[in-house]
Amino acid sequence: MDKIYKMIPMAAAAGLLAAAVTSCYKEDPLTPDESVPQYVIEDSDDPGQHYLYEFCQNTGVYILSEYEDVDYMWNVNSESSYTLTRMDPAILDDAVEYLRSVLTNLYGTGFAGKYFPYKILLADTIESNYFEDAVCGYGRSYLAVGRLRSDVLSGMTPAQILENLGAINGMLWGNFIYANNLITVPENFFTPSQDYYGQNVTNVFPDDDPETAIKKTGMWKFDPTGVYDTMLPDEEGDVAGFVETILTHTEEEIKAEMEGFDILLVKYNALIDAVKDACGIDLQEIGNRNVERFGSLGPAE
Numbered sequence: 001m002d003k004i005y006k007m008i009p010m011a012a013a014a015g016l017l018a019a020a021v022t023s024c025y026k027e028d029p030l031t032p033d034e035s036v037p038q039y040v041i042e043d044s045d046d047p048g049q050h051y052l053y054e055f056c057q058n059t060g061v062y063i064l065s066e067y068e069d070v071d072y073m074w075n076v077n078s079e080s081s082y083t084l085t086r087m088d089p090a091i092l093d094d095a096v097e098y099l100r101s102v103l104t105n106l107y108g109t110g111f112a113g114k115y116f117p118y119k120i121l122l123a124d125t126i127e128s129n130y131f132e133d134a135v136c137g138y139g140r141s142y143l144a145v146g147r148l149r150s151d152v153l154s155g156m157t158p159a160q161i162l163e164n165l166g167a168i169n170g171m172l173w174g175n176f177i178y179a180n181n182l183i184t185v186p187e188n189f190f191t192p193s194q195d196y197y198g199q200n201v202t203n204v205f206p207d208d209d210p211e212t213a214i215k216k217t218g219m220w221k222f223d224p225t226g227v228y229d230t231m232l233p234d235e236e237g238d239v240a241g242f243v244e245t246i247l248t249h250t251e252e253e254i255k256a257e258m259e260g261f262d263i264l265l266v267k268y269n270a271l272i273d274a275v276k277d278a279c280g281i282d283l284q285e286i287g288n289r290n291v292e293r294f295g296s297l298g299p300a301e
Contacts, residue, residue, distance in 0.1 A: 039064065048096035055104060059113040063099070065092060065122040072121055072139055081128040082137045084121060087148040095122055095148040098156075102165040103145070103172070106247075106286055111279060115177050117143050124149055136168045138175045143168070162294040166244035170222055174240025183278040189270040190235055192263045193218040197234050204232070218263035220245045242271050247287045248297055254287070 039062050043053040052063045064071070065087055072084050087095055099122070104112065119142040126134040126146035137144040145168060156164075177183055196204055196217040205213035210230055214221055222233050222241030233241060245254060246268070258264040275283050291297075 038062075046093065048093035051096050051100070055109075055112075058109040059116065060118075061112055061116045061120060062118065063096075063104075063120045063122065065089060065095070067119070067121055071119060072137075072142055072144060081130075082139075082144065083127050084123040084137070084144055084146075085125040085127075087122050087124040088150065091148065091150050091153065094150070094153045098148070098153055098161070099145060101161055102168050106165075106169065106290075107281070111281065115182055115279065116172075117141055117176055119143075120145065122148055135164050136171050138171050140180070143172055143176060158294040159297060162248050162290060162297060165290060165294075166248040167222075169247050170240035170242075170244030173243040174222070174236045174238070178239045179236050183274065185239060185274050186270050189267050189274070190238065192267060193238060196232050197238070199232050200230050201232050202230050215258075215261045215264060218261075218267055220264075239271070242267065243283060246272075246283045247290055250288050250291045250296070251284050253291070253296065254284075 041053050041056045041062060042049070044050055056062055066089075067086075072082055099120070103120075107115075117138075121142050121144040123137075123144050123146045125132070126137045126144055128134075134146050136146060147164075178185055196219070201210055201213045201217065205216055208216065211221075214232070217232060219232060219238050220241035221229075222237050222244055223229060223231075249257070254268070255265075258268060272282070272284055275281060
């Protein structure tokens with residue numbers, strides 16, 4: 001297979017990194033000099049590599065399997081807690097097919113060009129001090145997709161793909177799109193849960209089982225790392241949890257789960273309407289299609 005990426009010289013990279021201190025994603029006013037691209041994705045007869053080339057041409061988004069540590073380690077003025085292990089280049093075709101299923105095929109190229117991060121990093125593993133093998137990770141300029149290993153991809157069930165789809169897209173919407181102010185979510189989405197953000201749900205409603213308690217706060221569990229089982233999220237995680245739940249359930253399923261929890265229904269309607277107004281897409285319609293393709297996960301959690 002042809003070499004995929006040509007990295008710019010380190011001196012030029014250092015200059016771009018300095019610029020990135022004040023401009024870390026493509027929507028910022030300051031951007032790298034377009035005449036000196038940070039990456040060049042070459043075309044190829046290989047199906048996976050050809051897809052990465054076309055996607056970059058159509059959206060300006062770089063999907064990278066080869067990258068430097070600096071591509072994920074820095075978040076404006078802090079060092080990222082993530083460590084990414086690069087995936088085996090031999091599984092690129094399988095990894096790209098998985099990425100298409102869980103992320104890029106869900107949206108049009110116009111949406112991706114406007115709302116996707118500058119980089120999508122493909123990784124064998126994503127780890128930190130708190131977890132060893134996360135489904136996904138994020139920074140101000142990138143989204144990382146993990147568990148891209150031959151044995152994992154070949155044994156993944158439709159239900160697991162759908163669960164991972166939820167986590168990845170939840171992180172995209174909550175920790176990137178909303179966090180970077182690319183859309184405005186109305187205050188009536190956040191106000192009902194304002195007093196609960198960041199708390200342990202077992203302390204908030206100690207007499208309820210965790211699932212019921214979380215619903216009482218007007219939130220859905222969102223924990224793509226598998227670490228924070230009973231901790232309620234912040235505002236970004238709140239948006240992420242709703243998107244994860246919507247994109248992995250049909251409208252009928254999710255409304256059945258919200259029955260008796262009016263706070264969830266108010267927030268659901270507010271988010272669906274806000275995304276339609278801002279982006280022209282219907283998150284629930286995407287969720288309906290996902291379940292039709294992969295099958296039902298059953299009750300939302």
